[in-house]
Amino acid sequence: MEAQRCGDTVLVGVSGELDAAAAPVLRRALEQVTADDRVLMIDLHEVTFMDSTGLLHLLDLHRRAECLRLRVLVIGWQPQPQQSMAHPAAMPGPGPRTGESHPLAGFHRLIEERAQRESDLADLGDAPLPG
DSSP, X not given: OEXXXXXXXXXXXXXXXXXXXXXXXXXXXXXXXXXXXXXXXXXXXEEEEEOHHHHHHHHHHHHHHHHTTOEEEEEOOOHHHHHHHHTTTTOOOSSTTOOTHHHHXXXXXXXXXXXXXXXXXXXXXXXXXXX
């Protein structure tokens, strides 16, 4: 992971594979942020592989960044990570009709669905037990 600052934006370049081992690296991305920063940009140009755990790590990073009132942009989707993003979001894979906007839209949709599930589970915890 490599971080650069430009104005109120922190650009974090990630390389290699986004899998179960990537969690500590992505957590360190938030350590680069100061109170003056407004945008966290994650550059995936150098990511060659991403599995479902890598996607969950990106979702977690996005959620944590939003709690810090940061706008999160994920750029540089390569074909395999893009396909990993498209599959759970029920979108077509890489090809002439897809572009970066499709994975980003799916990314936001997955975040919203995850937040809704967490809210539903919290509501169940507050419900009285039958009896």
